[in-house]
Amino acid sequence: MTFVQTTHGADFFGQDTHTAKAVRDLAGYARGCLPYDVREPLARLLESAGTSAETTIPAAEAATLADHLRTVASHRFTKAKAAKVARLLGDSAARAAAEGEPWTWTTTPNG
Template identity: 50%
Template sequence: MSTFVTTSHGADFFGEDRHLTKSLASLADYARGCLAADERDQLVQLLTAQEMAEVGTEQSIPAAVAGRLADQLGRIARNHYLRSKRLAEAAALLAAAAGRAAADGEPWQWRIETSP
């Protein structure tokens, strides 16, 4: 059974994206290396907390925070040290979803789910 995060404002037909929690934790490692220490804490905490969260846990990220996270995730996605195309794509999808939430002035929703 895999655990993943479903985010709002995504690119699929239902306006959602799904990311494995293990992928998000790996992305947090790149955030530590790509972003300045004074700006990365909130993003790293968000990405790593999902791996420990229980199924059914939901989190709402305010639009203003989503805008900052969109910028940070976009910089990670474009960083030349991020060699994994899968992780770069995940960072780009997260950045786009966070940006849409911020532009709409809506909270960015995260939900923990499992798949068989």
């Protein structure tokens, strides 16, 4: 199983770990919950989860993604499990943006 570990997470070490599948599954919710002009960059990022060793997202872009992920998390059609992943990703993106640091996703073979 492949996992995606994000910086600026909620655990003691400042990381969050999600299965790559759970992150990729959010792309469908993003496409259903967000307007066309903003959903595709987020959906493409989510779909690429676990396909590269590391992805670095600049702080300014992380701030925008945080807003979109939180919208996905709070949408009435987003199921609870997916909403939790979207919320955690949105929160870590927001922390990265607030600190002016890049938000990094690292692919690991096990959690």
